[in-house]
Amino acid sequence: MKVAFPYFGYDTIALKNFLEMLGAEVVLPPLPTERTLSLGTKYSPELICLPFKITLGNFIEALEAGADTLFMAAGARKCRFGYYHFIQETILKQIDNNVDFYPISQYTPFEFIFQKMPKIFSVSPARVMKSINFLLAHSRLIENFRKLVRQARVIDFTLASIHEKHALEIIADAINLMQIRKARKEIKALFNFADDLPENIIKVGLVGEIYLMLEPFANHDIEKELGKMGVLVLNNRSLYRHIKHLLHIDFDRIKLNHRAYKYLKESPGGEALNTVGEARTFIKNGVDGIIHIFPFTCMPENIALEALQKMSDDYSVPILSLSIDEHTSKIGLLTRLEAFIDILKRVKNQKAVSRVPRSSLLTPH
Amino acid sequence: MIKIGIPRALFYFRYGEFWQHFFRNLGYEIVVSPSTNKQILEQGLKYVSSEICLPVKIICGHIEVLKNQVDAIFLPRFVELNHGLYTCPKMIGIVDIAQIQVGNACEILSPKIKDNFMLAHFQTGLKLTGNPIKVIKALNRAIPYLSHHKKLSNSEDHKQRILLLSHFYNLWDDFIGKDIINSFQSCGFDIATKEDLPDKVLKSDKGFAKNIRWVYERELYNAFQYYSDKVAGICNIISFGCGPDSLIGEIMSKQANEYKTPFLQLIIDEHTSKTGINTRIEAFSEIINRNYQSKPYLTK
């Protein structure tokens, strides 16, 4: 059994190690490229959102790399994401009839621990729980690393990139809790040159749909690009938090939902409440601007967009909305980012709080 | 007297008559916005992101029309229906968008409906009047209007039948559906819609339908399954940016291919031209007719 799953940013390592702990042989497809996207687009429904296309491309490339068992997160609710697997399975079965496709429902942790995983990998529920515990520790390490590298990029982008590679090796090699503890210290030491950030730095809060926020290929490496411009990116979304949420132990969510309540009285599904709650938290903690990134025609995020727009007016904080699909050109995206950062700098220098009228909302379409 | 506004959009096309009777029975003046027209749509376009689907843009236009002439706009928040099935993110979020849009111009009455349609309406009535008996009476007298559905099909006719597969808020909105219905009728077809089917068929959870947790998508899918061997062709009207349709529409079009039922997907948005729609419908009906002449198995 050769197992594969779609890329999920830096957290791919954590998911890979998790499956390996359960005894699976993991075949990672090649890193997503233009080819991945065009393969995915070729087989996808025309009007579907971007994550479908990239993950489908990952699956096709995984099959080419020799995988025979595919895992996909599922759980049909309000958002389209939970339905991806129905169509992806049909498409993939057409390409390779012998493939085993396992949709993993996100919202049934007990079934996951006691039935699904034990059945697929013939392991005990205790081992699954142990692996989940490790997954939590590992993804927490990655969350921590991402925070450090974001700060480091602002101070010295080249040095940060070199250390980033090194840190990723350390993370990949950590395969038990002891090593994770050790890895945390080593990574902290690697990035200690960025412990003190200059006062006048531009801070931007990144919010939006989780896949677009975490997968660098999907978001055109937005965090790196902003880091190159000397901007500190704040991104509170991570696999660690997501898993905690699915296990119902993410207590920060309550606070976020409470903060979002002023604008959204009911969850429209997906990550919309998170987006609005996080944006409000960022603004309260003093960021210069908010970048809202989501797949083109994403339903929940388009509702969040309206709320963010109102928030931008209420608190006089500029917001840049980026809706991304397979037609988005990186150059166009960079132009918008640069322009947005320039605006933030001017606002900051003048110390005058200016209102950003709705018409200046920069969307790529 | 308090004036209550009801936008003639989205859920109006299913519950409109019920609402009007309910509030009239309670003794309120009802203002229903006029049928959608270009002007209303254009007002709506100003308020929401261009990626959002056409029906939501339209309802924002209706809210704009109403907000300055009524005291409150009645816009329930439909979250769950039919035992835990969801509407869709935009249906849930439209109330928040509307709240931002109207600001202080008027109030928005939005009972949250989570599988408690009657209770939610009762609570709204109680909040307005404070008289439970009056509210129950008003509800009782309005209930018969819940089952009033528009129908086009005339089964006595022996014309060929086309299934128009779309959400009620697309099909019955004059601005979106009328031209399409007219085009098909002038091509000589009898038109079937999902409104012709009894609830039992629409709400069925047999087969793939049980996986669909969007209440209206499940209805569309069930109607599709029911009609797929009973009609000469199926026309699926999707508004650009409709998330659920982008998935279920794809599944249906694949299955129609397997069943060999002619299937036309019309994707509409505010830029859609009448000519473009007509060209497609004409070609589609021509294809059905040419098939019909050479392959008589399509007559059922």
Add this chain to the structure above:
Amino acid sequence: MEAYLGIDVGSISTKGVVLSKDYKVIASAYHRTQGKPVEAIKGLLKELQNQSNHTKIIGAGTTGSARRLAGVMLGADIVKNEIIAHAVASSYYYPDVRTIIEVGGQDSKIIILRDGIPIDFAMNNVCAAGTGSFLEHQATRLGIPIEEFGKYALNAKFGVTIAGRCTVFAESDMVHKAQMGITTEDIIRGLCDAIVRNYLNTVAKGKDIKPLILFQGGVAANIGVKTAFERALEQQVVIPENFLVMGAIGAAMLAQEYINDSKITKFAGFETANTKFITKAFECKDCPNSCEVIETFRQDQIIDRYGDRCGKWSEEVK
């Protein structure tokens, strides 16, 4: 000699043929529409008349986006949409055809046929940055004659990826690629690939593309796009001899089918070219829909009106 007339009025070009009873093209002509369909149709008629002496038109059909206007002007016997016209003509010349790719001036379509009968079709919904007018615009911008455009693509060493949902974004991406120092040949090949990719991912999505594949419409003249299609489909793509006027041929065939040797044509004659036609548009203010109503006058007499949602203007003329 008796013959049939077929006219295809598209947004960019107007095409016409005179077709003999045994489906031979006696005369064919091509004109730019240039936003003036009436003038284009008149010019076309003159040219067709010059080419086809001693023929008597016993049936006329129109197709294309301005088929209605052309039909009213000419007194056409049949007005049919371009999908059926293309299908009819193609399946006569190529009985085995199962896929028709048609890329015209402003729209593109796919028609799927089985046993000579059209069973499925699709047209571009959103601006696909992949139609003739876009190619032409880019050719002008790069200073290359449109006829040579395709050859440049063949000389490319590799293709670059051009991103963009619509023409404006695709163009800005191209400009940037050129600024990065990529050769014109490579950019043109990238453009041809982008057009094909967009076509296959939107218009032809989910369609069962089987041989024989015909490629027609104005863009079929571009060898670069043809090879890009062959590369993407990994199959041979055939360009019919009359690829430009297939729609018009289909219209003429449909006219013959309709006349069927028994009906008498309503065709107003080639003299129509000398008749004065005026088209006017006004915005009806009777309701908030503010429809734009288009009127056509022949010698100051109104012959057609359309464009109103409610039908009160158009019915008045009938």
